[in-house]
Amino acid sequence: MVLAQLLGNWFESLDYNYHIASHCSRHVSPRSTCTACIDSCPVDAIKLENGKPVIDIENCTECGDCVASCPVQAVEGFLPKWKIQNERLFMDENRIPTVKELLIYYKSGISTLVSEKEAISLEWKKTIEEANQMLDSLGEPPFHIIFDQAALSGESKLSRRELFLLWDTELKKMGTDMTPAKWRFNHESLNLSQKYPDYQFTKISLDTTTCTVCGACEKLCPKECLIIDKDHFSISAQQCTNCSLCQDICPEGAISLKQMISPATTIEQQVYYNECASCEETFETLNQENNLCMFCKMKQRT
């Protein structure tokens, strides 16, 4: 059973090319300004081609940083395995996780980080501090850090060939040293909103004086955070991933986003039906005082 599981995981990870899926914000709209994956790549292996991100497989080291940073989980791939034993994550100096990764591990039961050095690197410190600030806002206790020099020294690294040559009993023994599959997250597992359903991580502000209720944001939001019906424009940020697509595509610049943690709420703005003072057509607006429809306003601007 253990042998089958380990080999299954191993085969799954062979020759897997990281890939950007078609729900990437830049595929959805040419107005998207998202560069999260490009900015996160430590070896500059992601470039824009015709406005869309493309991963250069030759240069990609499969570090998983782009997988963790994409706000819409569009980079398909796996995060690298961490050494995890007894629900404690061993800090690797060669890769610093994102705050989002740490919070997802935390919510999966890992609240202790183990360092083999007494002096923790500045990058790790910064990430843990940020994660602890977020945990505080989420009403959760902080990460617990312990020092254990012996913990990492005995870790064995196996080549693919060595793995195939091991007997079942040896694999079982090794199984206790390897990260179990449940800790090996892929892009779909990296949705913070699902892990913290009572909170929202983004504040969405709408300028009701400039919004023309055109519906473009509603159409493109991948999480259905913005819903316009006959009477209301509703904003529910709980599922919002701060992908910034609504902000990028709004022709009036009426949406602004701020990353902050607060209890999940829905804000409803009344939709009014006013008569345009210029063309006399009825139009939708969020501003009761507005007396010019979108088309007449555009005419006035030109």
Ligand code: SF4
């Ligand atoms: S981070 Fe995600 S949404 Fe943004 S450009 Fe990269 S793949 Fe697209």
Ligand code: SF4
């Ligand atoms: S916020 Fe912008 S994109 Fe959304 S309905 Fe209003 S004007 Fe249109």
Ligand code: SF4
């Ligand atoms: S509300 Fe805007 S930022 Fe949030 S998920 Fe929808 S499109 Fe992205």
